[in-house]
Amino acid sequence: MNPSSNQIKILAGVFSLVTAGLLAVLKLWVGVSQGSLALLASALDSGLDFLTSSVNLYALxxxxxxxxxxxxxxxxxxxxxxxxxxxxxxxxxxxWILFHAARHFLKPKAEIPEISSLYVMLVSLVLTTFLVLYQRSVIRKTGSLLVSADHLHYVSDLLGNLLVLLSVALAMQTGWDWVDPLAGAVVSLYLLKGAWEIFKKSTDILMDRDLSHEYRDSILRVVKGRSPQVLGYHDLRTRSAGERRFLEFHLEMPKNLTLEESHKILDSILDELKEEFPYTEVLIHPDPVEVNRNGRTLLDREAPRFY
Structure with missing residues (x-):
């Protein structure tokens, strides 16, 4: 039995939580044993990651x-x-990265980490890389907004560690102290762009941004395929809540159709739309239309608002 979309997302949340916890414990243990303030600070950062991942798992x-x-x-x-x-x-x-990149660019200085810190950084790189790759596969399968946000967060950690290693290596080999702040600035811009995209998607969902453009072609196909029993549609409205989407519209049908005939047509349309959009709940309201040689007249009391 294949796991559901929710199970896949929750498993990704658990993986994220476990990874953050392991890194926090490892950095704390080595930091205390070696007396490394840098590792203790990094352990605190991983502890905050653990807290964030806990919130994410609860939300999932x-x-x-x-x-x-x-x-x-x-x-x-x-x-x-x-x-x-x-x-x-x-x-x-x-x-924060952009601020420090600008400051270090004005006064370049390559800081050489301790050997113990480098070893921990390598372990962190391996674990975070596995987590990021796994999250990417989950995003492709589920399109989860929250997993995408968590993915961006851990990508920032991954790139940060890579930049430290790269800047140290280049500084030791070439003396190019400016590489670190320049790369940091590039990463910070990438993070800010990603944060804006996640922020916009989140607010779109919370503010019920309309998604009608994704459904309009399918509804038009349904209407044309069932003429003359179906004459048109109006008041198309959509919104989303996580992976669930909600679609509703009014269907224009000849007034002389019986209730049973109308019901059969609506059922067939619902089945077709649900098959095409499995995570969408569809609500259709039939509106009677009077058809004569002068055209057709919608008998609904309210004029259509949306198409």
Whole structure:
């Protein structure tokens, strides 16, 4: 049995939490035993990663809960709320890196880490690389906003460690002290761009941004394929909550159709749309239309608002 989308996302959250926990313990242990303030500071950073991953895992569990009497549309927006938090965290990290990159660019100085720190950094690189690659595969399968945000966060850690090793190597071989701040600035801009994209996607979900353009062609095909029993549509509205999407529209049908005939047509349309969009809940409201030689008249009391 293949795991569900929610199970895949939660497993990614667990993997992220375990990775952050292992790195925090490793850095703390080596930092205390070696008396390295740099490693202790890095352990604190990994501890914050562990805390963030814990929040993300909780949000993923919440988002996976089914709809109930108090939350009729489910808990999918929990992902967007946590994604918003993550985007702000990544933006702060990017800004901090950019600030220090600018300062070091004015006064270049290559800091050579201790040997113990380099070993821990290599272990961190390996674990974080596996995590980032796994998260990328989860994102491709589920399109999860929160996993995407967490992925961006760990990419920043990965690039940061790589830059330290690269700048140290170049400084030792060539004396190019300016490589470190320049690379740091590039990474910070990448993080700020990614943080903005996550922030925008999160706010779009929370503010119920319309997704009608993704469905309009399919609805037009359905309408044309069932003429003359279906004459048109209006008031198309969509929104999303996590991976769940909600689609509703009014279907224009001849007023002389019986209730049974209308119901059969609606059922066939629902089946077709659900097959094409498996994570979308569809609600269709039939509107009677009077058809005569002068054209057709929509008998609904309210004029259409959207098409």
């Amino acid at each position: 569990h919440q988002a996976a809960r089914p709809a109930d009497s108090e939350h009729r549309y489910g808990y999918g927006k929990a992902e967007a709320i946590a994604g918003l938090f993550q985007s702000l965290l990544v933006a702060v990290s990017g800004g």
